[in-house]
Amino acid sequence: MLDVQRHANLFRAEWQKIAGHRWATGLLIWIFPMGALGILAIMLLVALLAPPDIQRNFGLASVNGSVDWTEIMLGAWNIPNEMFGRIILIAFTAVIFAGEYQWGTWKNLLPRRRRVPLIVNKFVTLGAFVVVAFGAASLIAGLGMFLPVKIAGGQYGPPLAEALQSDFVRNFAVQAATTFTATIIAAVYAALGAMLTHSILGSIMIGIGLMILELFSMGIFALLGSLFGHPEIVGLYQLMPSYNLSNVASLITHQPSVNPPFLLNYVAPNSLELSVLILFVWVFGLMTLTVLLFRRQDVTF
Amino acid sequence: MTEIALRLHHVAKTFGRGKKQVQALKNLDLEVQAGQVYGFLGPNGAGKTTTIRILLDLIRPTRGQAAIYGRDPRRDHGVLGQVGAIVEGAAFYPFLSGRRNLEVLARTGGAYDRGRIDSLLEQVGLAERAGQYVRGYSTGMKQRLGLAAALLSDPDLLILDEPTNGLDPAGIQEMRVFIRDLVDRHGKTVFLSSHILSEIEQVCDRVAIINQGALVREGAVADLLAGSAELRVEAAPLAHAAEVLAARWPVQPNGQSITVRADRAAIPEVVRALVAAEVDVFQVVSQRQTLEDYFLSVTQSPEANHA
Numbered sequence: 001m002l003d004v005q006r007h008a009n010l011f012r013a014e015w016q017k018i019a020g021h022r023w024a025t026g027l028l029i030w031i032f033p034m035g036a037l038g039i040l041a042i043m044l045l046v047a048l049l050a051p052p053d054i055q056r057n058f059g060l061a062s063v064n065g066s067v068d069w070t071e072i073m074l075g076a077w078n079i080p081n082e083m084f085g086r087i088i089l090i091a092f093t094a095v096i097f098a099g100e101y102q103w104g105t106w107k108n109l110l111p112r113r114r115r116v117p118l119i120v121n122k123f124v125t126l127g128a129f130v131v132v133a134f135g136a137a138s139l140i141a142g143l144g145m146f147l148p149v150k151i152a153g154g155q156y157g158p159p160l161a162e163a164l165q166s167d168f169v170r171n172f173a174v175q176a177a178t179t180f181t182a183t184i185i186a187a188v189y190a191a192l193g194a195m196l197t198h199s200i201l202g203s204i205m206i207g208i209g210l211m212i213l214e215l216f217s218m219g220i221f222a223l224l225g226s227l228f229g230h231p232e233i234v235g236l237y238q239l240m241p242s243y244n245l246s247n248v249a250s251l252i253t254h255q256p257s258v259n260p261p262f263l264l265n266y267v268a269p270n271s272l273e274l275s276v277l278i279l280f281v282w283v284f285g286l287m288t289l290t291v292l293l294f295r296r297q298d299v300t301f
Numbered sequence: 302m303t304e305i306a307l308r309l310h311h312v313a314k315t316f317g318r319g320k321k322q323v324q325a326l327k328n329l330d331l332e333v334q335a336g337q338v339y340g341f342l343g344p345n346g347a348g349k350t351t352t353i354r355i356l357l358d359l360i361r362p363t364r365g366q367a368a369i370y371g372r373d374p375r376r377d378h379g380v381l382g383q384v385g386a387i388v389e390g391a392a393f394y395p396f397l398s399g400r401r402n403l404e405v406l407a408r409t410g411g412a413y414d415r416g417r418i419d420s421l422l423e424q425v426g427l428a429e430r431a432g433q434y435v436r437g438y439s440t441g442m443k444q445r446l447g448l449a450a451a452l453l454s455d456p457d458l459l460i461l462d463e464p465t466n467g468l469d470p471a472g473i474q475e476m477r478v479f480i481r482d483l484v485d486r487h488g489k490t491v492f493l494s495s496h497i498l499s500e501i502e503q504v505c506d507r508v509a510i511i512n513q514g515a516l517v518r519e520g521a522v523a524d525l526l527a528g529s530a531e532l533r534v535e536a537a538p539l540a541h542a543a544e545v546l547a548a549r550w551p552v553q554p555n556g557q558s559i560t561v562r563a564d565r566a567a568i569p570e571v572v573r574a575l576v577a578a579e580v581d582v583f584q585v586v587s588q589r590q591t592l593e594d595y596f597l598s599v600t601q602s603p604e605a606n607h608a
Contacts, residue, residue: 010408020397103395111374113410
């Protein structure tokens, strides 16, 4: 019981720090739910003032029938899984990780708690913070559309009972878990940058560098394949986080598997389960690497 | 038997590799008994902060062992719960208030107590400004907040690295009284690193002086200074006086006077020796060496520089 309380205290401490950094959270995280609110306000204005054809252009009345709030809610989670979203996450996590070096605050924390729980808690709290923010954006976007759609005379659905009977809840949870995973992967990239450079800017640069390297890994694998006469090496791209994050997001929103044309000749797309498993291995492996490096690091600043 | 609060055994630390290698500590041995204020002195780059960081498990020694109340903080991190510290100036989250910073640290340590935070803010004189962002604090205010942070868990041992940096004279005086009070009335142990030697001299029971990563001197302040008392002798003829005194004490000509390595009790004997040798004695003054004089003499001696 006491241990649970200690962990809860540690989580709360990290949450206070993150939430207290209003510039970072405001510009990089809360901007998404705020953006959703802004879009809703525009939709309301369109619903109230614009003629029907413009309202249709704004998606307030679907051509095929009702506006599907479940699709809107699931789609809102895709932002952190795409390149722009991942850059934002790296910048945010860099502030939180490298900030401890830049503000000289590790020296206050490390005598109070072992390094492993401190850093694992940092990952978990960051992930939870981002999930809460995008969960809020998803709720605002999905449920908030009710009002402008109804004002515009459109159909809003499906009914809640029907949505709950479908895979919506499961898919919503998987989207939240994928966002959590994307945050942790971004956080690890930023944390590795922070440990090397001890600066926020350096951490962002290294984090984005690692992400770009990961995105271009398909090209690297293709090059290696042609060099060694084994073009199927390109299939290794399907083991990379970026591929699997996109694949999960796509499958959950009832779109086809991600399958870049380059890969088509060599491998079948990953299933949802395989993508989730690969992401889990990445998260566990990257976190373990960070923890090992952090445990060995001398804190001299 | 008195408890040992802190012990360093053959502690060495080397930073970097190859040509960039720097040996910050060389087989440092130190023992601090509980219930005293222990001064830790050394010139810049002597290894003071490295030693403190090793004690707090912020850096790993290359060799040797550190122990706090007999437990190695590296293997038994829990012992650091008995320690409060300010390391190389207090550092906080600039975007949080003073109170919120203390809350974060208390929660990180697993022991949040709002009442204790209020009381500490009151004690260090920050209660009125606890709600302000730390980015607006002066260096002195940050140091006060640092002291409050160090005391959060009501530790038995306080490790304070330059705690008076940025404090005004009244603040330094308050800090001195506060530190003495912690030891005398509350039974704490304070390991105090400072470059303000007058402060160390006034507040510490014992001191260790390190230079270039090695221990140069260690002992009770009174003992260290007693062994190095001096007499300033004005007499004529000066050369003859020096000759007479040199037969019994170490003597150094010093312009229009002679400095004799002897304590106050030797004055009558000095005067008798000079009168017997028909030297006119004008003045014999006992000069108590300050810790600063002593510090400079031991850290600048060739012996210390080759430690």
